[in-house]
Amino acid sequence: MVSLFGTGDKVALFVLMSVVLVAVAAGAGVLERRNPPYGALVFAAGGVLALLAVTTRSGSGTLDGAPTVAGIAAAVVVLRLLLQRLRRWEDARAVPTAGPGGAGAVARRSFIRWTVTSAALAVVVGGASRIGSASLQAAAAVRRAVRLPQPATPAPPVPSGASLDVEGITPYVTPNADFYRIDTALRVPAIDPADWSLTITGEVDEEVELTWDELLALPLEEHMATLSCVSNEVGGDLIGNALWLGYPIRSLLARARPRAGADMVLSRSIDGFTAGTPLDVLQDEGTDALLAVGMNGDPLPAEHGFPARLVVPGLFGYVSATKWVTELEVTRFSRAQGYWTPRGWSERGPVKLESRIDTPVDGVTVAVGDRVPIAGVAWQPHTGVKAVQVKVGDADWQDAELADSVSADTWRQWVLRWTATKGRHEIQVRAVGADGEVQTSVQRPPAPNGATGWHGVTITAS
Incomplete structure (x- = not known):
């Protein structure tokens, strides 16, 4: 989907999923009409798959499967009710009743009304569950209330000569709204910073846990850095340049004291994504790798990792730019893999010229x-x-x-x-x-x- 649609991958995926689901639901209706209860069993089988997907995802809770169970139960009930009204219409047509107000017309209107109402409710409930959930609204309000501290080490000012006066050229600094987004999260995680923490685990002498308040109390640094996606075609636009505010990852690793032999940091997102970054890159004094909390003077947008993400200049995002990050595990390339490596991508991804x-x-x-x-x-x-x-x-x-x-x-x-x-x-x-x-x-x-x-x-x- 990324290679076909770029940053529109998720919209395209949801459209495709919707088309497939409508087709499956229509097929289940035809099957239920001809051979009950096989149509209902199609819904039940889909529900089992959905329940497995929900309950096995990263960070799932005990009650996370409840909406899926309720949804499938509602689907079976609606299927049965619609078929009852369809059969009444068919029975009424078999015994015609004179006049526009006859039993056939009444049954037809009843079937159409129920069909349209159930379809509209499905669209409203499905859409509202994605864009209007209480957790998303609460997270957005919390982010708006965040006031980032002034950097202890501010970035040098952008020289006037960094921007050429040429119509159509890409701006030197990419606005947040235009910055590309490529990740595996089908729903943007809604995280309250008060509940967030970062842990450093694995092959270290001392495990470290850092809360949001502790992170903001550290001497934060600003650095301008260009990030790019490994999926970017030659001449593509999956790249952007921004001013990042955060704390050096090498300083956090120094607290944990990685053990000899470790050569990789496996970063984990709250949504289950992982990236394997070379340990020596994160420890390099000349690499401004940050645990970032700010982007172009604002708290990180939710789509770009709020409350915290990794920013590592010189590496493609799939091996470094973990958003919504919650854990850094110090390990080895011989023992662990990031999300994309077993899917055919290289375990190390230096950005090319x-x-x-x-x-x-x-x-x-x-x-x-x-x-x-x-x-x-x-x-x-x-x-x-x-x-x-x-x-x-x-x-x-x-x-x-x-x-x-x-x-x-x-x-x-x-x-x-x-x-x-x-x-x-x-x-x-x-x-x-x-x-x-x-x-x-x-x-x-x-x-x-x-x-x-x-x-x-x-x-x-x-």
Whole structure:
């Protein structure tokens, strides 16, 4: 679903689930009419599967299965009632009664009224359960009331030269509402910070537990960092840059004192997701890995991990950026795996050197002689970008103008102003890392550890 629909994966998944459920329910109705009670047994079998899913998920409670049981019971009752009214209508048609107010018309109206009412109630109850639950509303109110402390170590101000005056280029700082979201949570966890805590367990000399109040009392730091998803295609938009507020993870690990031989930290989310991050990366003095509580000056949005998440520059999110995090288990790659590793993705995911053309967009037509800004962003967090080069058609690579950046952990904007010549032109871009690495032209898909290749667009000048 992610590869097909990107950040719309969850909406697409729910639409597909709804279509399948409607089809199954319709089939169960036909089966119940012809061979009772097999239609009801279809609902019962679905209920057993749903009950298993609910009761075996991370953090499930004793009564979490009650709504599923009640829902299936209601489905069977409604199925029986609708079929009773359908049979009355069919019986009445077999013995016609004159006039529009006859038994057949009454039975038909009764069946239609019950059908429409039950369908409407199902939509209302189902929708309300997802968007209007008391826990979600309470969590939203708690988040609005949170006041984050001022950072003990503020981030350096964003230089004016970090943003190029080019229409269509990606902004240097990604607004929270536009920041990509990829995770496995079908329902955003509703967490009251008063009930939240982080534990550090596993191969440590001293287990650590940290509450929300204790976390906010620590000397928090601000760092600008670009995060990206391993699912991002070449030229894709599953990437964003934000100002993060949090506490260094290396300082928390220092409290726990990991034992010799440990090489991985398995972070766990409240929704059951796990990520395996190299221990040495989290302990590195030069890596600003944070247990983050703030994003662009606000508490973390619920969709981005409120009350706390991990932010690790230089690693793809599937091995580092655990949202709604509740546990850090110090362990070994030989003993544990993160969520995505057994599903075919690499156990380690360093971000690759990448670049993207934001403008002009593919397929656009410009006028001959126009001064066309070819612009976009380039990134290799924790290493940095020292040059961006652009190739138009068969011409040589040209160095683009680079914008400033706060640190090597953030992307850089770039622009090359090109005078359009008549014809159809393929434009390509590549970046050069601060370590001298030149972005590879080899085209590879996102799996198993990130896409590679040069991004290109084709435009026409006429």
